[in-house]
Amino acid sequence: MTSPSSASVAVAADPVGPGGLLLRLRADGGPTGAPERAADLAAAVAQREERERPRWVWAATEDLYPRLLERLPRRLARCHDLKLVEALLLGHEERHGLPRSLGASWARLRGLPVPVDPSDSATDDQPVLFAADRQRLPPEADPLEAVVAVHADQQRRIGLAEHPERMRLLCAAESAGALAAAEMTYDGLPWSAAAHDELLTALLGPRPAGGARPKLLGELATQIQEELGAPVNPDSPAQLLPAFARVGVQVASTRSHVLREVEHPAAALLLRYKELSRIHSAHGWAWREQWAPAGRFRPEYVVGGVVSGRWATRGGGALQIPRSLRAAVVAEPGHRLVVADAGQLEPRVLAAMSGDAGLAAAAAGGDLYAALARTAFDGDRQRAKIGLLGAMYGQTTGEVRPLLDVLRRRFPDAMRLVESAARTGEAGGLVRSRLGRTSPAPSRERQDMSDGDARAWGRFTRNFVIQASAAEWALAMLASLRLRLAALGGAPRLVFFQHDEIVVHTPQEQAGAVEAAVTEAAGEASRLVFGPTQVLFPLETHVVQCYADAK
Template identity: 75%
Template structure:
């Protein structure tokens, strides 16, 4: 195993260590190095498997390359170390390898893993690409912001590996009791629970026709024959239907979804040793949100959250940033009225009091419409109120929408950049504004809604990532036991010995403040993290 010596630099010698994990351990304890590697999702599990400690900091070349390419308007170029190095050398770029799950790649800087040509020395390439990335960061419009973004993204990569390995505490017994209560005893051989078959029969009786309740193509005509004309079989539409089959179908949908998506088969696939271990994909969403592979980790139904139970003597510290996106809009736009509302704990209530005659639901709809670009129904009217009372906030989102409609790109607070619209999804026809309903125009408006939301969602992700990185560092300061076990957009769960839960809760609050300061500077907007110390996730709401 090789490691670049401290005084090495691009031309310096590399050192060879028979036991790299031990050397990494020694250096991590001796100082606070920032480890530079091609991709944390490959190198870090490999090191942890061999006894390396948790590492404080890293620079993930692949993730940083993705951020820089996006910022430079080259979203679709390959991001691997080999591709970045080939661009530096003026060689043809290799395609990125297909994303895949964990593997047992036995070496850290193996050329083929990163699409390096056979004659390239991986360590030389890594050093050269890292240096070039530092120059590109320094040359970006806001170097401090881009540096922070790259550091937070890289820290996120460490947290993602750790969370995927630690897993979310999951009680098979509680889960089983829930399933049995809803679906009856587990049928043998993966068969459909009797409750579902029974509901299907009752639906057929009610409709007077044999239908598969899972098939909208069969259900719609069956309802039509019964005199009920529906545009779709979506739940919100069925809820307004008097026909007895509607209620039965709604119950069927609810239960069959639990069975199919989070039933016994799901648990056998994803829960081992009392832990649900999804694979987090950092940078999996262009806005900077994480994705997951397998297990649907970002959609754990509320109904099943009672199965998330702390170990004996432990607690879950559950923290979520309420109303994050409107607070982000307030902080970024500097809108005086919205910032005043965002200086309070319940932003929507403050907004309602200040501008919507105390009607909180209408205030919420108006604000969401501004951020999502909704104008149908009541939203259009509420939007007019928003525009009059919060002009700076509306100007920000509407400017982002216009940029997108014209084919331009927008950036988050820290510089994460929206992709340019692809030619097949978008053609600019602003020269022909009278043709209001043309497919091209609709596509442009759709892209405008995307960029409108991007500036908010991506800046919220900036904050969340900075918060996660700060929290991870603060938890390490408490000790080895408190562990991040879940992260979902604006929510984190820490699993900790009960006696440390108070310290963990304090660390959460401090991390939120730190993220606000780092990402948005000295703004009055609050980003409150609601923190609950519980034994069971379901008790946190």
């Protein structure tokens, strides 16, 4: 395989049929030569990828790449996702919330009315090969011309960013994440129907017919009614609250954190009922038939779906697979799962971002909290952890206050970073991540914010700079890892990503090489995002047959 070239190629798919247009671009985004008409776009893309591995420039990866994947002999190395990059640039320019489709970007360039974005909810099956309607271009607009013009404008705006090279890296990582997301949906996470059935039966009883409650849920419902002395529906807070009151228990709601403080036996039964009911509704038999019907769970990832840059999903609950059901994730025969997660990621990000020498030294080894405890908290690891998490998440009262005083004395640069971000948020200002992702503005003008609102927004911006930068590290690691897996021949496949955890499904004989690739990707991500630093970002890896065995 050739090394990635510096070339970029703009792509526009035909609205109907398998064809499209391709056009080579200059470094500044301008066109070179005439467009190339491809009767078979997937074949043309595959040939170009084999010859030169360019950076593919298109309206939105999620609309085009999934429809190419089945036809590509190897995965694409790089792309520039105009929709995702537009969102990053609009945020950096303090224009959060504006439409970001190709049509919207084109309209802003031309001074035309800006169309609203299409819904990001899961789409129905479409009668055409490519979902061109999601680009929101006017009928008279040329799609390839729009791609080229918007890309060139984005290149110009990246150059105007506060730190252009960092923003360029962020745009590349976000776009690479979109490639990985489409590939993980296409490949799917191995899911054993037999193991899932066994787990559900043990938790809930046999599968009921006709949408009835499973046996154990029905038994719990009966016990709750007996303890409350009333025929209440355990799914109805409107019935439960007065029933609790009749037995002398006043509760403000039936939320789990409230029920945990209640000593009445009905509360414990209701907590168990709620836990099992969530499993039944969110990951039960009907869920498997919809989301994992052929032995693979294929969630639809939403790259940058959270303002901090973390991903979301459109249905399926991929980011909340209960630990009790992870035994259903089983590698295929002759394969293993390589599960890797970054421990203590956000505290390490704070150490690297702030440049605090003391905190960086604590983060240069294995257990950051233990090192912190030895340095500043008389060996008390729990106090060190509570204090540092309080500093990052804005807990500043009670038992945390004296711990923060210690942190301010011993780690002034780290504390200065988070407290400055908090003050900026309280004043209604915006903060940026390491690479330039920008926090949204408060929903109301500063003069309308109460003291409580201001403090709450300060807690948000305090954590935003850390959480968003951690998301960037994870994204850079993911982007690096997918290229390293491709270099192993393409058989190991990324099949799951969640904040700071990845799962690779690999032939058993390549598991060791995958572990090495994970370690190398973590190191490369650290260098790319933070530059030279003594802070370590270790990934704990496990080679397992079943996902549950990695925890």
